[in-house]
Each structure stands twice: as C-alpha cells, then as structure tokens.
Amino acid sequence: MTQTTRALLATLLLLGLAGPAQAYIDPSSGSMILQGIIAGIAAILVTAKLWWHRLLVLLGIRKRTTRPPSNDAGPDGK
Amino acid sequence: MTDASISPASFRDPAGFVFTRGDALYRQVNAAGAADYDRLMASGLYEALRARGWLVAHEETDAAPASAGAHKVLQPERLGFISYPYEWCFSQLQDAALLTLDAQLLALEHGMSLKDASAYNVQFRGGKPLLIDTLSFEACVEGRPWIAYRQFCQHFLAPLALMAKVDVRLAQLLRSGIDGVPLDLASRLLPGATKFSFGLLAHLHLHARTQRAHAATDDGGTASASRARSVHVSRNGLVGLLQGLRSTVAKLQWRPGGTEWGDYYQATNYDESAFRAKQALVGSFLAQAAPRTVWDLGANTGVFSRIASAQGANTVAFDIDPAAVERNYRQARREGGQSPLPLLLDLTNPSPGLGWAGAERDSLEARGPADCLMALALVHHIAISNNVPLAHIARYLSRLGRQLIIEFVPKADSQVRRLLASREDIFGNYDQAGFEAAFSGHFTIDRVEPVQGSERTMYLMTRKTHPESP
Numbered sequence: 125m126t127q128t129t130r131a132l133l134a135t136l137l138l139l140g141l142a143g144p145a146q147a148y149i150d151p152s153s154g155s156m157i158l159q160g161i162i163a164g165i166a167a168i169l170v171t172a173k174l175w176w177h178r179l180l181v182l183l184g185i186r187k188r189t190t191r192p193p194s195n196d197a198g199p200d201g202k
Numbered sequence: 203m204t205d206a207s208i209s210p211a212s213f214r215d216p217a218g219f220v221f222t223r224g225d226a227l228y229r230q231v232n233a234a235g236a237a238d239y240d241r242l243m244a245s246g247l248y249e250a251l252r253a254r255g256w257l258v259a260h261e262e263t264d265a266a267p268a269s270a271g272a273h274k275v276l277q278p279e280r281l282g283f284i285s286y287p288y289e290w291c292f293s294q295l296q297d298a299a300l301l302t303l304d305a306q307l308l309a310l311e312h313g314m315s316l317k318d319a320s321a322y323n324v325q326f327r328g329g330k331p332l333l334i335d336t337l338s339f340e341a342c343v344e345g346r347p348w349i350a351y352r353q354f355c356q357h358f359l360a361p362l363a364l365m366a367k368v369d370v371r372l373a374q375l376l377r378s379g380i381d382g383v384p385l386d387l388a389s390r391l392l393p394g395a396t397k398f399s400f401g402l403l404a405h406l407h408l409h410a411r412t413q414r415a416h417a418a419t420d421d422g423g424t425a426s427a428s429r430a431r432s433v434h435v436s437r438n439g440l441v442g443l444l445q446g447l448r449s450t451v452a453k454l455q456w457r458p459g460g461t462e463w464g465d466y467y468q469a470t471n472y473d474e475s476a477f478r479a480k481q482a483l484v485g486s487f488l489a490q491a492a493p494r495t496v497w498d499l500g501a502n503t504g505v506f507s508r509i510a511s512a513q514g515a516n517t518v519a520f521d522i523d524p525a526a527v528e529r530n531y532r533q534a535r536r537e538g539g540q541s542p543l544p545l546l547l548d549l550t551n552p553s554p555g556l557g558w559a560g561a562e563r564d565s566l567e568a569r570g571p572a573d574c575l576m577a578l579a580l581v582h583h584i585a586i587s588n589n590v591p592l593a594h595i596a597r598y599l600s601r602l603g604r605q606l607i608i609e610f611v612p613k614a615d616s617q618v619r620r621l622l623a624s625r626e627d628i629f630g631n632y633d634q635a636g637f638e639a640a641f642s643g644h645f646t647i648d649r650v651e652p653v654q655g656s657e658r659t660m661y662l663m664t665r666k667t668h669p670e671s672p
Contacts, residue, residue: 147317147349148214148215148216148217148317148318149214149317149318149349149350149353150352151347151349151350151351151352151430152352152413152416152417153416153417153423153426153427153429153430154409154412154413154414154415154416154417154426154430155347155351155352155355155409155412155413156347156351156430156431156433157412157416157426157429157430157433158404158408158409158412159347159348159351159433159435159440159443160347160433160434160435162404162405162439162443162446163347163435163436163439163440163442163443164435164439165442166438166439166440166441166442166443166445166446167435167436167438167439167442169442170438170439170441170442171438
C-alpha cells in the first residue's frame with residue numbers, strides 16, 4: 125500500500141465512518157462529567173502556556189523555534 | 203479440521219474474540235469491529251504502535267472463522283506466558299499503565315482512541331510491556347471524553363496509588379475485583395495527605411465522589427446520563443488530561459527493601475565459591491533437561507532463572523516477595539531480550555481461575571505444564587513454614603512441570619534451623635530418605651548431586667505420569 129492510498133483511505137474512513145461509536149464498557153456518567161471539568165482546566169492551562177510562550181517570544185526571552193510544552197500532541201494546538 | 207475453541211476470557215467486546223484451533227491462536231474480527239480494525243491498519247496507527255513495540259504483531263490469515271459474521275481472521279504473535287496484574291510488581295503495573303496512556307496519546311494523533319484500558323490487555327515480553335488486544339482501538343469521536351477513563355483509574359491508578367501510598371500488598375485487591383479496584387474503596391483507604399496531590403485528588407478522590415453522586419440519583423441516573431452525553435472536551439483538554447494522568451502515574455514510587463528476602467543472598471551463609479558451584483550445578487542440570495520453558499519457583503531476584511534464560515529457555519521467575527520481584531523486573535527491564543519474566547506468586551496459595559465461570563483468568567496450573575521446574579532453596583519453606591507434607595508438594599509439582607530440578611535442604615542447614623527455632627519440630631520424616639520416598643511417588647530420580655560447601659542435595663527428576671494440561 126503506498127503512502128497516497130493509505131492517506132486517501134484514512135481520509136475516507138474519517139469522513140465516512142466516524143459515526144457515534146458504541147462503547148462496550150460502561151464509561152460511568154460521573155467519570156464522563158468529571159472529565160469535562162478536568163479537561164476544561166487542562167485546556168485553560170495549555171492555552172495559558174501557549175500565550176505565555178508567545179509573550180516570551182515577543183519579549184525576545186525565548187526563540188521562536190522552541191515549541192511550547194504540552195502543545196505537540198493535538199491538531200488543535202498548532 | 204479440529205474444532206475452534208473460543209477463549210473463555212474473550213466475550214465482552216462484540217468487535218471480536220480470540221480462539222484456538224489445534225495449536226494455532228487466532229483473533230476473529232467481527233463485522234461489528236470491521237470499520238475500527240480497518241482504520242487501525244489504514245491510519246498508520248498499527249505501524250506506529252508496532253515500530254515502538256507497543257502492540258502485539260499479527261498477520262491476516264485465510265483460516266476459517268470460528269463463527270458467522272467474521273470480517274477477518276488474524277493470527278497474532280504468540281507470547282511465552284500470559285500473566286495477570288495481581289502477579290505483577292509495582293513497576294510492572296506502572297509500566298503497563300504508562301504504556302496504555304502513551305498508546306492512547308499516539309492513537310489520538312491518528313484519529314483513534316482506546317475504547318478500553320484493561321490491565322489484562324497488557325502482557326510482558328523481554329522486560330517490556332505490550333498491548334495484546336488489537337481490537338481495543340476505535341474511531342475517535344471529536345469532543346467526546348475518554349470512554350476508558352474510569353476503567354484506567356480502576357485498573358491502574360487506584361492500585362498503584364494504594365501500593366505506593368499505603369502498602370504494596372494491596373495490589374492483591376486486583377485478585378478479588380475483576381474490573382480493578384473500586385474508586386470509592388481506594389479513596390477511603392488512601393491517606394488524607396494524597397488529597398494534596400492534584401492528580402490523586404482529581405482522578406481518584408473527586409472521581410470516586412462524582413461517580414457516587416451521579417449513580418445514586420432519584421431518577422436512577424437518567425439526568426446524569428443525559429448530562430454525561432452532552433459533555434464536550436476539546437482536543438487540547440483531552441490531551442492535557444491524559445498528560446496529567448500520565449505524570450500522576452509516573453510520580454508514584456515504591457522502593458523495594460525491608461521485606462522478607464530482599465537481601466537473601468547477602469543474609470545466607472553461602473560463601474562465594476559454594477554459590478558459584480551451585481550455579482554451575484544448576485547450569486549442568488538445565489543443559490541435561492534441555493527445556494524450552496522453565497518456571498523457577500522461589501526465584502528471588504532471578505540469579506538462577508537467568509541461567510535458564512541464557513540457555514534459551516522461555517523462563518518465568520516466580521517469587522513470593524514483592525521486593526525480590528521488583529528488583530528482578532528492574533534488572534529484566536535493563537537487560538531486555540532474553541530476560542526472565544519476574545512474577546509474584548505465593549506457591550501455598552497460587553493464582554486460581556478467576557472471573558466469569560472461574561475461567562476468564564487461568565489458574566497457574568492451567569497455564570502449564572512447564573517443561574522444567576526449578577525449586578531451589580524452596581522445599582523447606584513449604585514443608586516447614588507452611589506444614590505441607592512432602593508427598594503433597596511432590597504431587598502438586600508433578601502437575602506443574604514435566605521435569606524438576608529441586609534442592610533438598612536438610613534440618614542441619616542453618617536456614618532450616620532458623621525456621622525451626624521458634625516452633626516445635628513436628629516434621630519427623632523431613633530428611634533426605636523421606637524426601638526421596640515422597641518424590642519417588644510422582645517422579646523418577648534421574649540425577650543426584652551434593653551442593654558443594656553445604657549440606658544440601660540437588661536432584662533432577664522426571665514426572666512419572668504425563669497428564670495432558672487442561
């Protein structure tokens with residue numbers, strides 16, 4: 125399988141099949157709600173770090189090429 | 203063609219199951235798991251996991267499925283020995299937890315997510331953990347919290363926190379609960395000071411409280427369930443949560459020491475040359491037995507197990523002492539490759555069959571028999587400390603292994619004198635003649651050699667009856 129076919133397949137799968145998955149284990153309502161809260165806090169921290177990083181770059185304390193921490197794992201965190 | 207036999211541990215997930223046919227092991231992917239499996243393979247996640255050695259390899263085969271509705275039949279790589287979380291030391295459970303989180307973070311980068319986080323999905327090979335359930339990955343639904351969060355906390359975080367902060371022996375709670383340690387129980391047992399760690403506060407104490415609050419509502423939890431469905435987490439938030447969870451797990455520490463045999467080799471009256479002579483003797487016995495699989499019972503930190511693994515045998519090093527298993531595992535982790543698999547085992551109360559129908563997790567015996575057992579400096583602990591008659595020991599060992607390398611430790615030995623110092627000697631037939639008579643009931647004695655520089659004797663035996671393993 126070439127890189128292009130693989131990428132194409134992946135895109136098709138992403139577009140076509142990402143319906144609401146049915147969990148086979150009980151995720152527990154409390155656990156899902158708690159994640160909403162912790163993830164909310166985590167998102168604020170990540171954003172704060174991002175802005176802090178930008179501020180340091182602006183002030184010339186940190187180089188532009190340095191990647192901010194906790195910001196290299198998700199497509200949202202470009 | 204031989205009939206397929208579906209694994210009794212493989213029924214929860216409709217996406218597929220494991221089965222055997224003859225000696226071959228297969229995993230059937232059902233239509234229900236087809237889309238997620240195809241995505242795992244097409245998205246590059248499978249290759250990324252394989253490249254890191256995080257997931258067991260498999261090949262797609264033309265073998266006949268075990269039941270209707272099959273999408274594919276896979277043939278996974280075989281592992282030397284299947285072990286369970288209640289047989290792991292602290293660092294093994296911690297490494298398995300970190301692997302699970304790292305795999306989840308990697309999966310997110312490929313648009314997928316772990317749909318379960320069971321500790322039973324992790325096995326050890328060459329001193330490293332790896333995931334064995336190829337069907338654990340599902341398409342990631344943007345904005346949805348992690349489905350397996352609760353299971354991760356129950357299977358990994360709760361037992362690890364209890365081991366690190368209360369007592370390492372609390373790992374045995376995993377033996378009584380098939381789905382990990384309930385969070386409310388962990389929260390009650392942990393010292394109050396753990397509430398000052400943000401990770402333990404959030405993922406354990408508050409987690410237990412939210413679970414309780416949303417499970418015990420007047421409407422039977424309907425409002426909570428609907429609120430749970432509406433929870434939206436951003437990608438950054440989810441990654442942040444997972445990284446926070448990872449650092450909480452990584453920060454937990456347990457230091458071996460102070461337990462029973464941690465410094466056994468230093469405490470014994472072995473001199474260096476006697477110790478080397480015993481190693482040479484064991485090496486020669488092993489070369490004669492030429493086993494492919496070895497179970498070293500009472501392995502301590504695995505000095506003698508390593509003689510077996512160096513000779514190419516797939517070796518499991520069992521010990522009762524969490525400190526010895528911990529040290530052995532840390533060494534195996536450094537060595538990698540052909541190192542023995544260290545596991546915790548109390549031979550007087552070995553792992554039973556557990557879970558649904560008592561068949562989800564195999565007993566120790568059901569995972570055997572090993573080609574060869576090693577029982578060095580062990581028989582006196584079982585016979586004298588635990589009052590097990592020699593004939594009973596011989597019978598059980600003949601069910602666990604085909605051959606046996608066993609050391610007889612007489613009453614004159616300082617270790618036995620120590621065991622008898624505080625109790626009455628009710629062991630009239632505990633002598634070499636009694637030992638040989640008891641073991642001759644179940645084994646033929648192939649070779650007998652004195653252990654130089656000690657009162658002990660080493661035997662190589664072959665069992666008389668050869669019952670098929672279940």
